[in-house]
Amino acid sequence: MSALAVSRLTRDGFHPVGDVPGLGLHIAGEARSWLLRFSFAGRRPEMGLGSFPEVPLTLARQKARGARELVREGINPIEAKQAVRRAEAAARAASK
Numbered sequence: 001m002s003a004l005a006v007s008r009l010t011r012d013g014f015h016p017v018g019d020v021p022g023l024g025l026h027i028a029g030e031a032r033s034w035l036l037r038f039s040f041a042g043r044r045p046e047m048g049l050g051s052f053p054e055v056p057l058t059l060a061r062q063k064a065r066g067a068r069e070l071v072r073e074g075i076n077p078i079e080a081k082q083a084v085r086r087a088e089a090a091a092r093a094a095s096k
Helices: 003-007 057-072 077-095
Strands: 013-016 023-028 031-037 046-051
Touching: 003 057, 023 057, 031 057, 046 057, 046 077, 057 077
Parallel strands: none
Antiparallel strands: 013 023, 023 031, 031 046
16 A cells, blocks of 8 residues: 555554565544554554654555564564663663
8 A cells, every 4th residue: 555545544443464474554533544554463453653743654564574573573562662672761860
C-alpha cells in the first residue's frame, strides 16, 4: 500500500498496509495510529509505533522491521522499548 492510499483510509478499524507482516493503521474516529501485531511467547500483543501522520509510512515500516527482528532474536520488543525508556529516565535522574 502506498503512502497516498494510507492517507485516504477513513473507515474505523485495523487496516493492514502490507510489506511488513502485522503492520497496520488503526483508525478510531479522528485518531490514527500505527500498530504492529506479532506473536511472542504464545501471546498476540500489539505494539504502538506512533501516530499518523507524525510518523510517516516509511518510518512505521522501519520501526516494524526492527521490532520483527527483535522477535526473531527472542526479545519482546515492547519490553525492550520499556527498558530503554527506564534507562533514559534513570540517566536523567542521575545527572540532576
